[in-house]
Amino acid sequence: MGKFQLGEFEEIVMLTVGVLFGNAYGVSIKKEIEERQGRNVSVGALQSALKRLEDKGYLTSYEGESTSERGGRPKRYFNITAQGKNAIEETRKMRNQLYDAIPKPALDVKIG
Amino acid sequence: MNNNQPPKIPLRFLRWFCRPDLLKYIEGDLIELFEENVEQKSLIIARLLFIWEVVKLFRPGIVKSFGSRNLSLGSLGVLHVKMLFRGLARDKTYAVTNILGLAVGFTAALIIYQFLSFEFNYDSSYPNKDRLYRINQSSLRNDEVVNQESFTWSALGEEAKNTISGIKELVRVHPVKYLGGESLVVSNPFDQSSYYEKDILYVDEGFLEVFDFCLVFGDAANALSSPDQVVISREQAIKYFQKEDVIGEILRVHGGSVSGKFKVGGVLEELPPNSHLKFDMLLPMSFLLSHYGAYTRQDGWGWTNFAAYILLEESADHDYISSQLNDIVDKRLGNELKQSGEQVKITLQPVTDIHLHSSLDTDIAENNNELGKVLLIATIGLITLIIAWLNYVNLSIGKALTRAKEIGVKKSLGAFQYQLFSQSILESVIVHLLAIVIGLVFTFLLSSQIQQYLQIKLDNAVWTRPGFWLVLLLVLLIGAFIFGAYPAFILSGIKSKIQQVGLFGSGGIWMRRGLIFTQLTLSMVLITGAFLVSQQIAYMRSKSTGVEMEQVLVLSGPMSLAGEGGTLLKKQHQLFKKTILKNPNVRAISGSSNIPSSGQLWQGNMRKMGALSTSNELGDAVFIDADFLDVYDLEIVAGHNFSPDIQDYEALIINEKAVELFDLGDPHSAIGQSVILDGTDTIRVDGVVKDFHWSSLHSDIKPLILGSMTGYNVNLSIRIGGESIKQTVEFIEDNFRALYPNDPFQSYFLDDRFNRQYNSDEQFGKLVSLFSGLAVFIACIGLFSLVSFIANQKIKEIGIRKVLGANITNLLSILSRDFFSILFIAILLASLISIYVGGNWLENYAYRIELSPYLFLIPALILITITLLTVSHKVISAALSNPVDSLRNE
Structure with a gap:
């Protein structure tokens, strides 16, 4: 189990990379998360998460074409690896199991 | 478009810290966001956001590794530090003794520094101090x-x-x-x-x-x-x-x-x-x-x-x-x-000079002319620090010799001598840094206890002054370089493993002997000093003052009646006297203007009647009643005491010195002659008392006149006797309160107060003892290390001697010969220094002990005992060791 541990933010990054399939690079991932989650993501936080995930072998990256837009700097595109896929699934499974294990009355709380 | 560039400085910062493999992508992302922000928001906001993003990028994972990736001997910095800490961790005794010795030295120096800072900043808190002067007045005659x-x-x-x-x-x-x-x-x-x-x-x-x-x-x-x-x-x-x-x-x-x-x-x-x-x-x-x-x-x-x-x-x-x-x-x-025939000269003295630099006969400030003492204390602090430094050199030399293997390996890998030298200096800096930090911690923890114990004031504001930290940094660097240099030479000079034959022969051993010698000499000087001070104080306390001070209770005289005319006060005093004398334990009571040890006496011009006014002399006067001589048991050598019904200013009793001063011939011929006080009062001499010490034995006995005055009861001295002192004092208090209901009762025993005059000597004695203790402690660390080294070095020799039939006594003498000769020469030299310095110090006292051999023998015995305890364990265990263990290896 421990093998596939993902942090909350790491999981979001992984999923977003999946969502953006083929077009996942720094800025696009950042924007996607900001749009969907409504929270601000700093380049620093994102880049260090990407670095960690790549080190763990959940993501792979390749260098894209250089355009004039970015001061001539290339983009770095990310894809989910097979291991990464396992990690997301494992995390999701674990969460579902936990959810299912909650006894009914515990969730039967009236709000307000 | 040219203007819409991202700000340069953050970009440069990013390029400096960012991992090179990520840099171009991250830069790309940042620029893309920046360009977008310029379009959507504004240039300024875009720039600010850019800076903010760069700041947030400064985090682990993004920051590149700054550690040296080059492990060649060319950049030994990090390696040196690592090796140093590993070395210290491996030989913990060495680490602790070395750093602790130095830390103790720094603690001593820091405390002395605080003390000096306090003393030298006397009266410096007044904003106008540079323009503030005091009038001093000198009287001259001829x-x-x-x-x-x-x-x-x-x-x-x-x-x-x-x-x-x-x-x-x-x-x-x-x-x-x-x-x-x-x-x-x-x-x-x-x-x-x-x-x-x-x-x-x-x-x-x-x-x-x-x-x-x-x-x-x-x-x-x-x-x-x-x-x-x-x-x-x-x-x-x-x-x-x-x-x-x-x-x-x-x-x-x-x-x-x-x-x-x-x-x-x-x-x-x-x-x-x-x-x-x-x-x-x-x-x-x-x-x-x-x-x-x-x-x-x-x-x-x-x-x-x-x-x-x-x-x-x-x-x-x-x-x-x-x-x-x-x-x-x-x-x-x-x-x-x-x-x-008198001249008067007025001078102006800056207020900031009063504490340390003025030595007037009478001063409004209580403790002045302290410069000599302060400098002596500064010297003691410096000596302690120097002993600590010598100890550091000593231990480092010892260490250097045992690190031959490390040096050999480094040399065979191609290290240059200067690299090894700089390694050694770096070590010195780091050890000094650790020692200073520990010393600062000690100082913080101990300064309030030390203030209390030594009764001195320390300046706790030094920590807030940048100048202090600068001095500390300089001391750190200079100390580390000077005292790291010699071990560094030894260390870098060690031959590589193959050439290393006869290394232990003389490498540094003479130097180490010299260092131990200096440490022991300085320690001995401090011990002798402490002993000398304590002996001088004991002497002053035990020497007879000529005044019987034990069991004299002094009351502060009543004041509330004084305003209502002297007669009431006199009447009440007679009543009080009669009442308490009924108690058999109250032997005598006297009222006087001053009591022995009370500082400021009435001073005035006086001369013998018949002499010219130009022969006036400045003399001290005390006013007493007829019972004063009884209470204090003063011995009359000529004439008689005042009669009980004596009038104010009617007669005088003078001491032998005053007979000389007024040129009255011998005590007997002085009786009946008159003295003119302050040019106006002419008073007859009734008696001459044997000279006695009015105040502490710091100063010589001065000419003194005791004038008759019955109502002047500023102090009431009461001689009491018998067993139940407490009850007697209570009895006196009850009667005082009954007769003087409006006056507070305040009493003390005169001997306590008289001995308080020696407080500052005692404080000085404690200070010297404390620092000599520290110095001896540090010197013992060095001695222990030297003896261990010699024992290890001679272990084979001892083994062979034992096999050949040497007895333990022989072996002990071989092992300790070295150390004893050092110790004895040190004691000899230290005694010579002490004779000179101690003799000078004793000059401050009018009554002082003679410099006799026992003043040096006892400190020498103390030092010998301490050093013997330090080395005996090592020496004896070496002498008793089994030769099989030491010879088996080869």
């Missing part, structure tokens, strides 16, 4: 200075202030003890609580402002502007009124003609601890001058009881001012002085 004091005439101050230009403000200060007693009784009229107060000053109106003493309550400008005001300290406010804001409350002062009611006009903030003026109550000078009999009757040129402080204008020249002051004195008193 061009020879006979008396110097920090007091002058009240009128000089007044006239100077009004006539000399360049004086911004002049304030006079009159301590209460110059009114004849030592204190006044002060009471709160509402609840009748009353106390003796001795730290009262009468001051001019501008006093608070000239010195900038601050008030917690009240306005400094008006706090003493009318003659019925008083300023008190916060503690006094709480003592009398149980609260701090006491503006407008009334205090009553009891003291004969200076009695009166005073309204509190201000409450003082705490005084700076290093101010030469100490007081907790201020009364207006105008009140004193208009009420105290002696001052009202003269025009202000009679008594020199007034300290005067001058605040100069910015542009004023202090030489000019002092010549003007001398002119005024000349104008007013020139003729009178000429007649009596």
Whole structure:
């Protein structure tokens, strides 16, 4: 189990990379998360998460074409690896199991 | 578009810290976001956001590794530090002794530094200190200075202030003890609580402002502007009124003609601890001058009881001012002085010089002329630090020799000598740094205990001064370089493993012997010093003073009756005397103006009747009643004691020195002759007493005259006897309270108070003992290390000798010969140094011990014992070791 541990933010990054399939690079991932989650993501936080995930072998990256837009700097595109896929699934499974294990009355709380 | 560039500095910062493999993508992302922000928002916001993003990128994972990736010997920095800490961790005894020894030395130096900072900053907290001077007055006779004091005439101050230009403000200060007693009784009229107060000053109106003493309550400008005001300290406010804001409350002062009611006009903030003026109550000078009999009757040129402080204008020249002051004195008193053959010289002294640099016969400041003592203490601190440094060198040499293997490996990998040298220096810097940090921690933890134990004040504000840290840094670097250099030479000079034959022969051993020798010598000097000081104090305490002080109880005399005419006071005193003498344990009671050890005596010009006025001498006088000689058991050598019905100023009893001074021949011929006091009173000599010590044995016995005065009972001395001292004192107290209901009861035993005069010697003795202890401790660390080294080195030799039949005694002598010869030469040299320094120190005392051999033998025995304890374990275990263990290897 421990093998596939993902942090909350790491999981979001992984999923977003999946969502953006083929077009996942720094800025696009950042924007996607900001749009969907409504929270601000700093380049620093994102880049260090990407670095960690790549080190763990959940993501792979390749260098894209250089355009004039970015001061001539290339983009770095990310894809989910097979291991990464396992990690997301494992995390999701674990969460579902936990959810299912909650006894009914515990969730039967009236709000307000 | 050119303008829409991302800001350069953050970009450069990013390029500096970012991992190179990520840099171009991250930069790309940042620029893309920036360009978008420029379009959507504005240039400024885009830039700010850019900077913010860069700042947030500075996090682990993004920041590149700055560690040296180059492990060649070319960049040994990081490696050196690593090896140093590994080395220290491996040999923990070495690490602890080395760093601890140095840390102890730094602690000593830091504490001494705080002490010096306190002493050298005396009176430096006044904002006007650079323009603030005190008037000092010297009396000369035949061009020879006979008396110097920090007091002058009240009128000089007044006239100077009004006539000399360049004086911004002049304030006079009159301590209460110059009114004849030592204190006044002060009471709160509402609840009748009353106390003796001795730290009262009468001051001019501008006093608070000239010195900038601050008030917690009240306005400094008006706090003493009318003659019925008083300023008190916060503690006094709480003592009398149980609260701090006491503006407008009334205090009553009891003291004969200076009695009166005073309204509190201000409450003082705490005084700076290093101010030469100490007081907790201020009364207006105008009140004193208009009420105290002696001052009202003269025009202000009679008594020199007034300290005067001058605040100069910015542009004023202090030489000019002092010549003007001398002119005024000349104008007013020139003729009178000429007649009596006296000259007076006024000088101005900067207030900041008072504590350390003035050595007047009479000074308003209690402890002055301290420079010599302060410098001696500074030297002791420095010696301790030097011993610590020598110890460091000693241990490092020892260590260097055992690190031959490490050096050999490094050399065979191609390390250059200078690299090894710099490694060694770096180690020295790091060890010094650790030691200083530990020393600072020790100092923080210990300084309050040390202040208490040694009764000294330390300046705790040094930590806040950048100058201090700069000095500390310099000491660190200089110390680390100088004392790291020799071990560094040894270390870098060690041959590589193959050439390393006979390495242990002489490498540094002579140097180490020399270092141990110096350490032991300095330690011995300090031990001898401590012993000498303690012997001198013991001598002064045990030497007979000629006065019987044991079981003399002294009461502060009643004051509340004084204002209502002397007769009532005299009557009440007779009653009190009769009452308590009924108790068989009360042997005698006497009233006098002063008691032995009480500092300031009445001083005046005196001469034998019939002599010229130019032969006036300055003498001390005490006024006593007929019972004084009984109470103090003073021995009469000629003439007789006062008769019981003696009148005031009727007769004198003088000591043998005074017979000499007045040229009265021998004691017997002196009886019946007369002495003229202060040019006016002619008084007959009734008796001559054997010389006795009025004050501590620091000073010689001075000529003294005891004048008759029956109602002047500022101090009541009571000789008591018998077993039940406590009951007797209670009996006396009960009767005192019954007869003087308005006076507080304050009593002490005279011997306690007399011995308090030796407090500063004792404090000095404690300080020397403490530091000699530290020095010996550090020296023992070094000694232990040297002996261990020698024992290890000779272990094979001992093994072979044992096999060949040597006995233990032989082996012990072989092992300890070295150390004993060092020790004995050190003791010899230290004794010579001590004879010189100690002899000089003893010159300060009028009565001093002789420098005899036992003064050096006992410290030598102490040192020998301590060092023997240090080395014996190592030496004996080496001598007893089994030769099989030491010889088996080869």
